[in-house]
Amino acid sequence: MWAECLLYGLAGLAGLLVLVVGPMSAGWISSRTALTLAISFFVVPGILTLSSMQAIDRAAHYATTTAADVPSQRTDQLFAGSNSCRSCHAAEYDSWHASFHRTMTQVATTESVVAPFDGRALTRHGQQATVERRGDEFWVDMVEPEFNLSYVRQGQIPPGDDVPRTQRRIVMTTGSHSFQAYWYVIDETRELWLFPWRYSIAENLWIHVDDVFVQPPTDRPALGHNVWNQTCIQCHSVGGQPGSNSLTHRFDNTHVAELGISCEACHGPAHKHIQQHQNPFRRYAQHLSETPDRTIFNPLLTDHATSSQACGICHSNFAYDEDHSQNKVRFEIGNEFRPGIEMTNRGRFMTVADETVYKEGNQEISVSRFWADGACRSGGREYNGLIESACFKKGEISCLSCHKLHGNDPDDQLGDGMRTNQACLQCHTDMQQDIPAHTHHDESSTGSQCMNCHMPHSSFALLRGIRSHRIDNPTVVPFGQNVRLNACNLCHLDKTQAWTSGFLAEWYGTQSPTLSPDDQSVAASVLWLLKGDGGQRSLSVWHFGWPEAQAVAGTSWMMPFLTAVMSDPYSSVRYNAWSAIRALNSISPADVEAVTKDLFDDLTGDRARISNTLLLDWTRHAIASGVVIPEPLLGNPNNLANGPFSEPRLRELLKQRDDRPMVIVE
Amino acid sequence: MTSPVPNASPTTADRRTAQELLTRRHLIIGWWSLAVFSILGIALEVLHGFKIDLYLNVTQETRRLMWTLAHAHGTLLSLVHIAFAVTLKSMDLPRGGWSKIVSTLLILGGILLPVGFLLGGWMTFHSDPGLGILLVPIGAICIVLAFTMTAVNVSRK
Numbered sequence: 001m002w003a004e005c006l007l008y009g010l011a012g013l014a015g016l017l018v019l020v021v022g023p024m025s026a027g028w029i030s031s032r033t034a035l036t037l038a039i040s041f042f043v044v045p046g047i048l049t050l051s052s053m054q055a056i057d058r059a060a061h062y063a064t065t066t067a068a069d070v071p072s073q074r075t076d077q078l079f080a081g082s083n084s085c086r087s088c089h090a091a092e093y094d095s096w097h098a099s100f101h102r103t104m105t106q107v108a109t110t111e112s113v114v115a116p117f118d119g120r121a122l123t124r125h126g127q128q129a130t131v132e133r134r135g136d137e138f139w140v141d142m143v144e145p146e147f148n149l150s151y152v153r154q155g156q157i158p159p160g161d162d163v164p165r166t167q168r169r170i171v172m173t174t175g176s177h178s179f180q181a182y183w184y185v186i187d188e189t190r191e192l193w194l195f196p197w198r199y200s201i202a203e204n205l206w207i208h209v210d211d212v213f214v215q216p217p218t219d220r221p222a223l224g225h226n227v228w229n230q231t232c233i234q235c236h237s238v239g240g241q242p243g244s245n246s247l248t249h250r251f252d253n254t255h256v257a258e259l260g261i262s263c264e265a266c267h268g269p270a271h272k273h274i275q276q277h278q279n280p281f282r283r284y285a286q287h288l289s290e291t292p293d294r295t296i297f298n299p300l301l302t303d304h305a306t307s308s309q310a311c312g313i314c315h316s317n318f319a320y321d322e323d324h325s326q327n328k329v330r331f332e333i334g335n336e337f338r339p340g341i342e343m344t345n346r347g348r349f350m351t352v353a354d355e356t357v358y359k360e361g362n363q364e365i366s367v368s369r370f371w372a373d374g375a376c377r378s379g380g381r382e383y384n385g386l387i388e389s390a391c392f393k394k395g396e397i398s399c400l401s402c403h404k405l406h407g408n409d410p411d412d413q414l415g416d417g418m419r420t421n422q423a424c425l426q427c428h429t430d431m432q433q434d435i436p437a438h439t440h441h442d443e444s445s446t447g448s449q450c451m452n453c454h455m456p457h458s459s460f461a462l463l464r465g466i467r468s469h470r471i472d473n474p475t476v477v478p479f480g481q482n483v484r485l486n487a488c489n490l491c492h493l494d495k496t497q498a499w500t501s502g503f504l505a506e507w508y509g510t511q512s513p514t515l516s517p518d519d520q521s522v523a524a525s526v527l528w529l530l531k532g533d534g535g536q537r538s539l540s541v542w543h544f545g546w547p548e549a550q551a552v553a554g555t556s557w558m559m560p561f562l563t564a565v566m567s568d569p570y571s572s573v574r575y576n577a578w579s580a581i582r583a584l585n586s587i588s589p590a591d592v593e594a595v596t597k598d599l600f601d602d603l604t605g606d607r608a609r610i611s612n613t614l615l616l617d618w619t620r621h622a623i624a625s626g627v628v629i630p631e632p633l634l635g636n637p638n639n640l641a642n643g644p645f646s647e648p649r650l651r652e653l654l655k656q657r658d659d660r661p662m663v664i665v666e
Numbered sequence: 667m668t669s670p671v672p673n674a675s676p677t678t679a680d681r682r683t684a685q686e687l688l689t690r691r692h693l694i695i696g697w698w699s700l701a702v703f704s705i706l707g708i709a710l711e712v713l714h715g716f717k718i719d720l721y722l723n724v725t726q727e728t729r730r731l732m733w734t735l736a737h738a739h740g741t742l743l744s745l746v747h748i749a750f751a752v753t754l755k756s757m758d759l760p761r762g763g764w765s766k767i768v769s770t771l772l773i774l775g776g777i778l779l780p781v782g783f784l785l786g787g788w789m790t791f792h793s794d795p796g797l798g799i800l801l802v803p804i805g806a807i808c809i810v811l812a813f814t815m816t817a818v819n820v821s822r823k
Contacts, residue, residue, distance in 0.1 A: 088793035091725040287791035
């Protein structure tokens with residue numbers, strides 16, 4: 001608007017000049033002509049200015065609308081959209097544009113879809129789907145999802161053959177970093193449902209949704225009815241409104257300010273900010289002022305708690321209170337939290353006390369978000385961990401102490417040096433001079449990396465270990481249900497918890513707990529891998545493939561354990577065991593293809609056959625080369641005549657596996 | 667003995683002398699400022715050539731724009747000085763102090779506009795130029811007035 005006013009003013013000035021100078025210059029133009037010209041200079045630009053202002057106002061309300069099947073994107077009196085930020089904050093816009101936040105939700109186009117829609121058939125639970133491209137559109141042919149849903153709701157298993165099929169166009173994508181998921185529309189309800197396979201970008205592999213999470217094995221097909229309009233819209237878009245019609249239950253009016261996580265997700269609605277800062281005088285007054293701009297939220301210019309909540313809005317497990325029930329949020333109002341506004345006005349952050357169990361058929365399934373000590377089991381919920389840390393409670397750490405959202409590597413969005421000890425040393429300066437004095441490890445050792453001990457990979461998401469964001473000290477707790485894996489034994493995979501406990505007591509005066517005979521005689525990683533629950537096993541086996549742990553604990557002893565868990569009931573365990581095996585051994589491309597095909601749904605028996613072959617090869621090689629496996633790793637060092645490894649002991653521990661069905665909520 | 671032409675001849679001579687002085691002044695200013703702003707152009711090319719961050723970094727877009735505008739306006743206004751000198755020389759313009767006023771306005775505008783842009787780019791407020799930019803509208807008004815007055819007087823002639 002100010003630009004228009006400026007133009008109007010300049011036109012007026014020109015009119016004034018003609019009016020004054022014209023008649024003064026005798027004979028040039030008459031007074032009447034000068035007056036007419038002057039009036040024209042005022043009137044014509046005035047009309048143009050008014051009409052352009054109206055057009056701008058209309059554009060602000062109905063900025064862009066994409067394909068009819070995708071939630072409409074429109075700006076309003078709150079949200080202005082990232083394009084409005086670009087003209088003044090070009091560098092920040094560019095760095096955001098390169099981030100995975102932007103591409104969290106996208107309209108399905110040839111640019112955004114990364115998976116090969118090449119006509120291939122995908123099979124799981126005896127049901128098949130094909131993915132194909134038709135021109136610039138992406139289509140799937142699959143079992144009618146509502147047909148599956150009707151069976152599953154009755155507690156029955158739908159038949160694999162002779163079932164109604166449907167063809168759906170993929171209209172939207174989620175993710176672009178590790179995985180990409182695809183959405184189609186249910187015509188009757190206008191809901192966006194999830195295509196049951198998602199694409200692993202790193203592995204170049206389609207994986208069924210039942211195999212992507214830590215969840216109990218099921219012979220039922222996934223319902224695929226995760227509804228984007230209800231759930232994902234809250235954090236995977238800006239200003240999302242589910243817009244469900246309470247009478248028809250149709251999502252007729254789902255709309256967002258912007259798909260993906262853009263500027264206003266972290267800085268709050270910007271319409272007012274833009275409106276006020278179009279005035280150059282206000283802008284320069286703000287430049288010269290020392291007080292923060294009150295028309296926009298800047299997480300860098302506020303206290304650590306408020307700043308971190310800007311991220312915690314989405315990176316947390318949160319329970320709404322009754323006045324703002326889940327249903328109201330999921331069907332009507334959407335996520336109303338705005339950065340800078342105290343979140344606990346509307347509910348509370350979940351804790352370990354919120355762990356629940358639900359029934360599916362005859363089995364009770366534990367819904368797990370936290371370890372017994374309160375740390376998060378799943379990745380993506382880092383805020384719950386952060387606020388429980390001493391660095392947050394007693395210090396002033398915030399997400400932005402280590403993460404830099406603008407101008408750095410989009411992968412993890414860490415600031416300069418924040419992958420190193422510099423992250424911790426920026427506050428713990430007293431340790432800078434003599435790190436080994438504190439760590440009791442060589443300075444160049446991975447044991448001297450602060451994060452390996454205080455932020456171990458004890459959370460799990462996206463089929464891999466994720467660093468815990470509850471910054472704490474390594475603690476040995478006797479093996480048991482929901483007990484978190486201790487940081488030391490996530491590197492020292494070959495050592496027992498008793499060994500760790502001894503060192504913690506000697507170095508730091510930590511009290512040693514009473515440990516079971518297994519904790520004293522069997523390597524911790526082996527106990528977690530063979531006796532643990534689905535989550536403990538998934539995390540343990542991921543560390544078998546973690547290069548830092550391999551360097552510390554060696555790899556020559558791993559094969560019997562990895563091949564043993566290739567038949568684990570949890571897909572996440574098998575997936576990581578296979579990744580570790582591939583990293584250790586050179587396996588023929590034909591075998592890689594055969595096992596990968598059978599990894600989630602054993603159709604041909606190739607997985608078991610190749611695992612057995614790998615174990616036999618390893619045993620032959622170990623005997624021939626005189627490999628000695630220590631006792632904590634179930635070796636027979638004192639009785640090599642029985643082979644280097646005690647298979648019966650492994651089977652005995654496997655029988656004690658915690659088969660309690662559990663889901664880690666990501 | 668011939669009597670001198672009363673009043674007219676000395677005035678015309680004085681005016682011609684003053685006009686010649688003005689012409690010379692604007693030719694000098696024009697050519698020298700053309701030299702200066704050409705050097706500024708080369709400096710900007712060097713910044714481009716060596717990919718200097720303080721000029722080419724994506725965060726320095728405002729500086730890049732301001733300094734480009736300083737170079738462009740400085741160079742063009744140098745040519746305007748020369749054009750003004752040529753106008754004075756080639757046309758027997760009407761009497762009056764207007765040419766002195768225009769000359770002053772042109773010199774002021776020719777300094778304030780490019781210097782304002784230069785200073786505006788020297789220290790920036792994110793996407794806004796620094797306070798030096800305040801010189802620009804003053805210089806712009808001087809230039810607009812100078813152009814208008816010249817146009818009017820050329821038309822009257």
